[in-house]
Amino acid sequence: MENIGSFIDMIFVTAKAWILALLGQFLPVWIVVLASIVISGVAILCLGPVIMMYLTLLERKVIGRIQNRYGPNRVGIWGLLQPIADGIKMFTKEDIVPANADKLIHLLAPIMTVVPALMIFVVVPFGRQMTAADLNIGFLYFIAVSSITILPIFMASWSSRNKYSLLGGMRTAAQLISYEVPMTLAAVPAIMMSQSLSTNTIVLTQAGSFGLNWFIFTPWGIVGFIVFFLCATAECNRPPFDLPEAESELVAGFHTEYSGMKFALFYMAEYMNAFTLCGIAATLFLGGWQGPFLPSWVWFFGKTLALICIMIWFRGTFPRFRVDHLMAFAWKFLLPLTLVNILLTALWQFTSASAAWLFSIMILAAMLYMLVKLNRVFVPEKRNYVLAD
Amino acid sequence: MELLQLGAKFGIYAVMAAILVFALGVVTFRNLFHCALCLAAALIGTAGIYIALQAEFLAGVQILLYVGGVITLVVFAIMLTEHLAGKTVRQNNAQSLPAIVGLAGFVTALIALILKTPWPVTEAALKAKTSAMGLGEALMGTYVFPFEVISIVLLAALIGTVVIAKKDAPEERP
Numbered sequence: 001m002e003n004i005g006s007f008i009d010m011i012f013v014t015a016k017a018w019i020l021a022l023l024g025q026f027l028p029v030w031i032v033v034l035a036s037i038v039i040s041g042v043a044i045l046c047l048g049p050v051i052m053m054y055l056t057l058l059e060r061k062v063i064g065r066i067q068n069r070y071g072p073n074r075v076g077i078w079g080l081l082q083p084i085a086d087g088i089k090m091f092t093k094e095d096i097v098p099a100n101a102d103k104l105i106h107l108l109a110p111i112m113t114v115v116p117a118l119m120i121f122v123v124v125p126f127g128r129q130m131t132a133a134d135l136n137i138g139f140l141y142f143i144a145v146s147s148i149t150i151l152p153i154f155m156a157s158w159s160s161r162n163k164y165s166l167l168g169g170m171r172t173a174a175q176l177i178s179y180e181v182p183m184t185l186a187a188v189p190a191i192m193m194s195q196s197l198s199t200n201t202i203v204l205t206q207a208g209s210f211g212l213n214w215f216i217f218t219p220w221g222i223v224g225f226i227v228f229f230l231c232a233t234a235e236c237n238r239p240p241f242d243l244p245e246a247e248s249e250l251v252a253g254f255h256t257e258y259s260g261m262k263f264a265l266f267y268m269a270e271y272m273n274a275f276t277l278c279g280i281a282a283t284l285f286l287g288g289w290q291g292p293f294l295p296s297w298v299w300f301f302g303k304t305l306a307l308i309c310i311m312i313w314f315r316g317t318f319p320r321f322r323v324d325h326l327m328a329f330a331w332k333f334l335l336p337l338t339l340v341n342i343l344l345t346a347l348w349q350f351t352s353a354s355a356a357w358l359f360s361i362m363i364l365a366a367m368l369y370m371l372v373k374l375n376r377v378f379v380p381e382k383r384n385y386v387l388a389d
Numbered sequence: 390m391e392l393l394q395l396g397a398k399f400g401i402y403a404v405m406a407a408i409l410v411f412a413l414g415v416v417t418f419r420n421l422f423h424c425a426l427c428l429a430a431a432l433i434g435t436a437g438i439y440i441a442l443q444a445e446f447l448a449g450v451q452i453l454l455y456v457g458g459v460i461t462l463v464v465f466a467i468m469l470t471e472h473l474a475g476k477t478v479r480q481n482n483a484q485s486l487p488a489i490v491g492l493a494g495f496v497t498a499l500i501a502l503i504l505k506t507p508w509p510v511t512e513a514a515l516k517a518k519t520s521a522m523g524l525g526e527a528l529m530g531t532y533v534f535p536f537e538v539i540s541i542v543l544l545a546a547l548i549g550t551v552v553i554a555k556k557d558a559p560e561e562r563p
Contacts (some may be wrong), residue, residue, distance in 0.1 A: 034393070105423075136521060140450070145452070150457065151461070153466070156462050169468065170469075176461075180457070195522075383415070
């Protein structure tokens with residue numbers, strides 16, 4: 001029983017090692033080194049688009065159920081072939097480039113969006129020993145690469161020569177820069193407690209008994225996780241933070257002028273970002289692949305998909321933010337909260353468990369009360385204009 | 390293994406050449422937005438060189454701060470002055486020839502200096518810790534004073550920005 005469990009747990013790692021051993025029998029060492037890189041790379045390059053395809057289906061199904069309808073169910077059983085049909089449709093559509101557009105940048109932008117989205121997959125720990133590259137700066141790499149995602153969106157919005165695109169680009173810049181700050185700071189407690197930037201080490205420190213010593217079971221973990229998850233939702237432009245592509249205000253924002261497969265590439269990047277951000281959130285606070293009984297990669301994908309379902313639930317539930325509310329939420333509410341949370345983590349480290357719980361809850365309650373009070377929306381008194389009628 | 394190392398060597402030279410090409414693009418393109426994009430590419434290439442020199446932390450910070458922060462602000466500024474984005478601007482004027490002569494002199498002096506320096510490789514330098522942990526210990530230990538001074542300077546800059554950006558309160562009418 002034990003053996004079967006560990007076999008299923010390590011099935012992908014074993015498969016890769018087996019292929020490499022087979023190659024090593026009749027090929028020189030340097031080809032085996034290359035092959036090791038190529039196998040991981042190909043796995044990621046296939047995983048990314050497949051995840052994107054089936055996330056679109058999942059999203060349409062769940063949103064459909066929320067809106068009391070079935071969602072796609074015509075192509076294949078349960079609509080399982082719908083993403084493939086969508087892909088064929090996208091490939092055969094006419095590619096329209098506006099006459100005044102900056103042709104080269106208009107072409108480069110959708111290609112460039114996919115690159116950082118795929119690059120983040122490299123540091124996501126999918127399971128025990130299943131990190132493609134266990135960098136010792138893993139989390140910093142993630143933050144740095146995801147900060148590049150702004151540039152292609154800018155390129156798309158600027159090269160389209162369309163005022164709606166440009167407005168969408170400006171909103172993206174403002175939003176992504178603002179939410180990157182609380183997102184990074186929200187993750188700092190997890191890094192402090194695991195004393196490492198490597199995503200794999202962060203997961204390993206959350207082992208405990210039964211693999212249940214997750215950071216979310218501490219006061220600072222809950223606050224950090226909620227802030228990180230909200231910022232992650234904003235970072236991948238998903239509702240209720242989807243101002244850059246608000247269709248009721250900006251047609252489609254930065255990708256108004258894109259059609260066919262170029263448009264699909266923007267969508268692909270968005271869904272892959274949603275997946276990796278949820279994966280990193282699970283890694284930092286939900287214990288990554290740690291968990292009792294089930295194989296490690298089942299735990300990782302389960303947690304990540306659960307977070308994605310919450311994102312879809314957000315989309316089905318919340319109306320869109322107003323621009324000034326969006327900014328105020330990041331700078332006046334989330335940022336101070338994360339700063340207090342970092343201090344709280346230090347306090348947690350140096351006090352005994354029961355006292356730490358008491359202190360933390362008191363400080364957090366006081367802080368939340370203060371922030372809500374300070375952020376109260378100013379509503380002017382109702383005035384009667386006597387001469388207006 | 391030799392083949393891999395040779396490949397890596399050629400890769401680094403290719404990255405360096407690309408940085409030079411993009412840097413030339415920054416100063417020759419006539420459209421400000423194209424210049425900004427070239428600058429971003431050159432900065433990413435620099436991060437690639439840091440990675441080749443095994444300074445991963447520096448590479449990450451380089452991309453995070455320069456590409457994610459500075460370039461985004463530059464592009465943001467370009468987009469705010471929208472009439473500039475579509476227009477093409479000449480980047481050189483009549484003074485370019487004396488500038489090139491001056492630059493050539495400077496570069497020769499620099500190269501002469503670089504070639505004269507012995508660049509000692511010591512055992513201690515080879516063993517130096519470049520990991521994130523070593524950097525953190527250095528910042529919190531040896532270099533704690535400059536680190537704190539820099540934070541105060543940044544705080545002052547932040548407050549200064551707020552003061553400059555703040556609109557004066559409308560004067561009370563009598």
